[in-house]
Amino acid sequence: MKKLLVKIIIYGFLMALVLEILVRVFHLYFEYPIVTLNEKNVVNYVPGQSGSFVVGNRRMHSSYYHINESGFNSFREFTPSAQNFEVALIGDSFVEGLHQDYNNSIGKKIENNFNGELAVYEYGFSGNDLADQLHLIHQLKEKMKLIDIIYVYLKFDEDLKRSSYTVHTRANLENSLAFKVRREIKLLSYLKGIGLIEPLTKIPSELKRFVKVGLKTANTDQTEGESKDNEYITNLDALLNTYSVDKQKTVFLIHQDNTSQAFLEYCEVKGYRYVDFGKPMEQSDKSTIIKYDVLKHWNDHGRDLVAKVISEDIDKYMDEIK
Amino acid sequence: MLFNSLEFFVFLPIVFMLFWFFGKNKPKAQNVILLISSYVFYGWWDYRFLSLIILSTLVDFYVGKAIFKSSVSINKNKWLWVSIVFNIGLLGFFKYFDFFVDSFVASFSFFGAEVTNVWTLNIILPVGISFYTFQTLSYSLDIHRGELKPTEDFLAFATYVSFFPQLVAGPIERASHLLPQIEKVKKIRYSQAVEGLKLMLWGLFKKVAIADSLALMVDDIFVNYEVLPSSTLMLGSLFFAFQIYCDFSGYSDIAIGTAKLFGVELMSNFKFPYFSRSIAEFWRRWHISLSTWFRDYLYIPLGGSRVNKPKAVRNIFIIFLVSGLWHGANWTFVFWGLYHALLFLPLFFLKINRSHLENVDLFSSTRNLFWEGMQMLLTFILVLIGWVFFRSETLTGSFTYLKIMFLEFSWGTYEHPLGYRMIDYFILLLFFLIYEYRIRKDERNPFNFKSKYVRFTMYTLTVFLLLLFYDDALNNRSFVYFQF
Numbered sequence: 052m053k054k055l056l057v058k059i060i061i062y063g064f065l066m067a068l069v070l071e072i073l074v075r076v077f078h079l080y081f082e083y084p085i086v087t088l089n090e091k092n093v094v095n096y097v098p099g100q101s102g103s104f105v106v107g108n109r110r111m112h113s114s115y116y117h118i119n120e121s122g123f124n125s126f127r128e129f130t131p132s133a134q135n136f137e138v139a140l141i142g143d144s145f146v147e148g149l150h151q152d153y154n155n156s157i158g159k160k161i162e163n164n165f166n167g168e169l170a171v172y173e174y175g176f177s178g179n180d181l182a183d184q185l186h187l188i189h190q191l192k193e194k195m196k197l198i199d200i201i202y203v204y205l206k207f208d209e210d211l212k213r214s215s216y217t218v219h220t221r222a223n224l225e226n227s228l229a230f231k232v233r234r235e236i237k238l239l240s241y242l243k244g245i246g247l248i249e250p251l252t253k254i255p256s257e258l259k260r261f262v263k264v265g266l267k268t269a270n271t272d273q274t275e276g277e278s279k280d281n282e283y284i285t286n287l288d289a290l291l292n293t294y295s296v297d298k299q300k301t302v303f304l305i306h307q308d309n310t311s312q313a314f315l316e317y318c319e320v321k322g323y324r325y326v327d328f329g330k331p332m333e334q335s336d337k338s339t340i341i342k343y344d345v346l347k348h349w350n351d352h353g354r355d356l357v358a359k360v361i362s363e364d365i366d367k368y369m370d371e372i373k
Numbered sequence: 374m375l376f377n378s379l380e381f382f383v384f385l386p387i388v389f390m391l392f393w394f395f396g397k398n399k400p401k402a403q404n405v406i407l408l409i410s411s412y413v414f415y416g417w418w419d420y421r422f423l424s425l426i427i428l429s430t431l432v433d434f435y436v437g438k439a440i441f442k443s444s445v446s447i448n449k450n451k452w453l454w455v456s457i458v459f460n461i462g463l464l465g466f467f468k469y470f471d472f473f474v475d476s477f478v479a480s481f482s483f484f485g486a487e488v489t490n491v492w493t494l495n496i497i498l499p500v501g502i503s504f505y506t507f508q509t510l511s512y513s514l515d516i517h518r519g520e521l522k523p524t525e526d527f528l529a530f531a532t533y534v535s536f537f538p539q540l541v542a543g544p545i546e547r548a549s550h551l552l553p554q555i556e557k558v559k560k561i562r563y564s565q566a567v568e569g570l571k572l573m574l575w576g577l578f579k580k581v582a583i584a585d586s587l588a589l590m591v592d593d594i595f596v597n598y599e600v601l602p603s604s605t606l607m608l609g610s611l612f613f614a615f616q617i618y619c620d621f622s623g624y625s626d627i628a629i630g631t632a633k634l635f636g637v638e639l640m641s642n643f644k645f646p647y648f649s650r651s652i653a654e655f656w657r658r659w660h661i662s663l664s665t666w667f668r669d670y671l672y673i674p675l676g677g678s679r680v681n682k683p684k685a686v687r688n689i690f691i692i693f694l695v696s697g698l699w700h701g702a703n704w705t706f707v708f709w710g711l712y713h714a715l716l717f718l719p720l721f722f723l724k725i726n727r728s729h730l731e732n733v734d735l736f737s738s739t740r741n742l743f744w745e746g747m748q749m750l751l752t753f754i755l756v757l758i759g760w761v762f763f764r765s766e767t768l769t770g771s772f773t774y775l776k777i778m779f780l781e782f783s784w785g786t787y788e789h790p791l792g793y794r795m796i797d798y799f800i801l802l803l804f805f806l807i808y809e810y811r812i813r814k815d816e817r818n819p820f821n822f823k824s825k826y827v828r829f830t831m832y833t834l835t836v837f838l839l840l841l842f843y844d845d846a847l848n849n850r851s852f853v854y855f856q857f
Contacts, residue, residue: 052393055566062832069833070840108841109797245843250379257380342792 071238080237081105081244083149083177084118088218091190094183095122095176104149106344108245114152121172123147126154129172131197136169138365139195141184142204142304146175150341150348157349160358161365169365172198180210181287182217185294200368201301202326202361207310211283214290280313287317298322302364304357306332328360374417376627377580384414389634393561400558404532407555407635411537415501418541422499425463430534432459433509437523440516449517456513460506467502469702501541503699507666509534512548514670521549529556538631542624544642544662551637559636568818569633571832575819576626578835582842583805584620586798587612589844593790595764598774602785606778610757613764615802618647621660629817645813647756647806648733650748652716653726655756663699667692678721689721690714700763705771709762716755732814801842 074080084100096118106112121129124147131137140146140158148156158171174187184203188195195201205211233239242248303318303325310327318325332339332353339353349357374381388410396403416423432455439452465473512533515521524530533552539545594601594609601609625642632639646658656664668677672692678685690711697710720726733749735742758775765771789795812819822828 052561054563055561058567059570062829065829066833066836070837073837108843109794111793241840245840247379247840247843251383254380254383338792 067238071236074237074241077110078103078105078113079108079110080240082234082237082240084116084124085234087122089122092218093122093187093190094218096124098122105244106150106341112150112341112344114150115154116149117153123172123174123176124149124153124156125173126156126159127170127172129174129194131170131172131194133197136369137198138169138171138361139174139198139201140171140204140304140361141174141187141201143175143179143206143210144177144346145348146173146204147177148173148175148348148354149177150344151351151354155351155354157354157358157361160354161362164358164362165365169199175204180212181205181290182213182215184210185290185296186216188296189294199300200365201296202304203296203301204304205310207283207305207314209309211286211290214286215293216290280311283311284313284317287314291321291323298324300368302326304328304361308333326360326364328357331356331360374414376624376631377577377585380417384410385631385634392635396559398558398560400556401528403559403635404528404555407537408528408532408535411532411535411540414537415535415540418500422502425467425499425502426505426535426540427531429460429463429506429509430531432456433512433534434523434527434530436513437516440513441523453513453517456510460510464502464506468498469698471702473702504543504545505534505540507545507663508548511545511666511670512552515547515549521552524552524556526556536632536637538628538635538637539639542621542628543660544625544628544640545666546639546662550640554637561636565633565636565638569630571820572626572630572633572817574630574832574835576623576628576630578839579619579623579626582839583801584616584623586801586842586844587616587619589790590787590798591616591764594787595766595774598770598777601777601787602783603778603781604784605787606774608787610761610764610778612798613760614647614753614757615805617760617763618643619805626819641816644816645809647753648749648810648813649752650729650733650745651720651725651752652713652755653720654729655752656713656717657730663696667696671695685721686718689717693717704768705762705765708768708771709759712759712762716759735810797842801838 081104082102083104084096084102086094087097088094098118098120100118101116103113103115116124117126119125119128123129138158138161144150146157156173158173161171162169174184174191176183176187179187181203188201188203233243239248298321301324303323305314305325305327306329307315307327308329315325317323335352335356337352339349339356340347341350374384388406391410392403392406396406412423412426415426436452436456436459440449440456443449443452512521512530516523529552533546533548533555536546536551536555591609591613594605595613598606598609622643629639629641640662642660642662644658644661646655649655649658672688675688675691676684677688680688693710693714694707695710697706697708697713700706700709717726733741733745735746735749761774761778762768762771765774787795812821815821820828820831822831
């Protein structure tokens with residue numbers, strides 16, 4: 052028994068070592084740039100980083116990123132002024148765009164649609180929800196004042212789970228030992244990237260389920276859906292009361308498929324604007340998501356469609372303010 | 374709980390440690406731990422169906438005793454029928470009830486009569502029911518034939534029925550082989566445990582890297598077969614051949630390997646069936662525990678081949694048709710059985726069904742390379758055609774599939790449903806085939822290299838490939854044979 056356990060440990064260690072080398076040699080690991088809490092109390096990346104972001108077990112997709120001086124992945128620096136027309140895109144990883152070449156982002160596509168007559172600033176950060184996004188707008192209010200129109204990407208079913216802002220956990224995690232270890236051991240980054248670590252974290256809840264054997268019926272699911280809608284709308288209301296936004300120039304960017312009717316009604320009543328990119332995505336006969344990507348981020352064609360929807364809305368807005 | 378889930382990789386070390394820590398030299402404690410673990414393993418999927426296993430255990434434990442105690446043949450038979458009716462009834466109720474009702478309605482419709490208001494159950498099929506009912510049934514059958522004495526140890530018997538490594542998808546063990554191992558004290562042997570770990574690694578590789586990654590393409594092709602070119606349908610059939618083999622033999626390897634960790638030896642279930650030179654040889658190498666079960670408890674009692682020709686032919690048809698039906702309540706499986714019976718018959722008439730008892734060795738001579746290579750290729754193609762019936766949803770669907778494949782030939786490239794590189798899978802399959810050929814003489818020792826450095830390299834390479842082809846989107850994909 053002792054011999055068996057000792058051998059398993061030795062073989063396991065040696066195999067992990069060889070796998071670590073292989074993962075490094077073929078650059079299979081996926082890794083985010085280093086995160087920081089900046090002087091404006093906003094969580095973003097340490098400026099000046101660049102590298103490649105890998106997706107898929109066999110490095111099936113990789114793209115270059117560049118973190119600008121403001122700490123966001125972008126092809127440009129963010130220098131808003133009163134003279135120029137500027138657009139801000141605020142959102143999570145879909146706006147951050149580590150899965151795409153930073154020179155071919157949604158912002159770049161919008162600028163191209165207007166032949167460079169405007170500038171687009173992409174304030175995207177993976178995992179950001181509405182609380183993070185509104186906090187960011189609030190903290191950068193001086194810059195936001197100069198920006199002409201702000202698009203806030205909102206996934207109703209994911210981004211409204213809390214009613215107030217607390218510092219993004221990633222900022223704290225980044226300094227934790229576990230995070231540092233994961234950054235140094237590329238095999239761990241790789242295992243996390245291919246989705247092997249997550250099921251481990253679910254085991255305790257599975258165990259609880261097994262012990263309790265609480266089976267939910269379809270009816271309770273429906274009731275749960277309705278109460279979730281109410282909860283999210285309450286959170287939305289609380290957040291917008293805390294961080295008031297300029298209703299004239301702030302637009303929620305949504306996909307109607309994952310947005311509740313309750314949200315649309317809320318916007319109607321309170322006078323908030325929204326723009327939906329769901330329809331063109333659904334009508335597209337080409338795929339709009341990146342292959343191999345578990346989180347289904349938009350591919351080049353998907354970003355084209357989103358950029359087109361935003362561009363059309365900007366056009367309308369420009370006409371309105373003329 | 375699935376072998377390819379992370380829950381299992383937490384569950385197994387815990388059970389292993391408990392078993393050897395608290396059960397050392399104590400067979401009762403060992404069996405208590407194994408029984409509880411087996412029920413947790415099964416209950417993780419659906420605890421309600423544990424009652425069926427417990428019921429099946431109780432019935433056959435007492436029926437076995439009653440058969441043994443009965444001095445009169447007629448009473449022995451009566452008790453045996455209790456076991457048969459109970460086990461087959463259980464299987465019939467959960468697995469075949471709707472099938473027979475639907476077939477009954479369809480046959481009436483065929484003759485123009487409309488049958489309405491038919492009562493079907495739409496009940497979930499309890500995982501592994503086809504496996505454990507056959508296992509308990511063999512216990513009563515062996516006692517009835519005087520080949521086995523019933524056990525007095527209920528705990529050991531319950532552990533034998535529910536032994537978690539082979540509970541849900543076999544190998545279907547005989548009581549005469551497994552029960553004595555369960556009854557006696559199990560001792561850990563280093564070499565046995567290492568063999569077990571190697572088999573588990575190899576089985577996991579087959580399941581996760583090959584079967585699961587091919588499954589997505591197979592599903593896509595078999596759903597859209599009507600609009601795909603014949604070259605793609607051929608690819609679908611080829612991929613399914615590897616999917617089902619790697620899925621099921623992978624499961625068996627993990628089962629045998631896991632049992633070894635507890636000092637138990639299970640029978641081999643697969644012996645490289647795609648290197649067979651005839652259909653008869655294929656059936657000696659494919660799902661061996663089921664083939665031998667039907668041989669011993671159905672074919673031989675019917676007279677086997679030692680009866681006149683018409684009866685022998687009847688017996689061949691019965692065993693293949695029943696074997697087909699065992700796989701699922703669908704006419705596609707019955708036809709699959711019939712197809713194999715038709716392929717087997719010529720070999721039987723030519724009296725060459727017992728040839729090729731030794732392993733194939735293509736490179737021993739030029740004659741072997743050409744002649745046996747051709748036999749292997751022909752057998753493989755025939756098996757591929759059979760898999761179309763096995764995988765199709767309906768019988769008409771399978772005929773349409775074959776019609777497009779052979780009679781309406783058209784060529785076209787196939788793209789992975791998620792856009793993955795196809796070349797990766799071809800390379801993987803090529804290396805897999807070459808490696809399987811290399812290890813073909815011993816299915817229980819997939820890493821049979823003398824040098825420990827080569828062995829270590831192969832372990833690492835296997836894990837590396839496993840990671841490269843692991844697909845999070847298909848996480849915890851169930852085993853194909855769970856549905857049977």
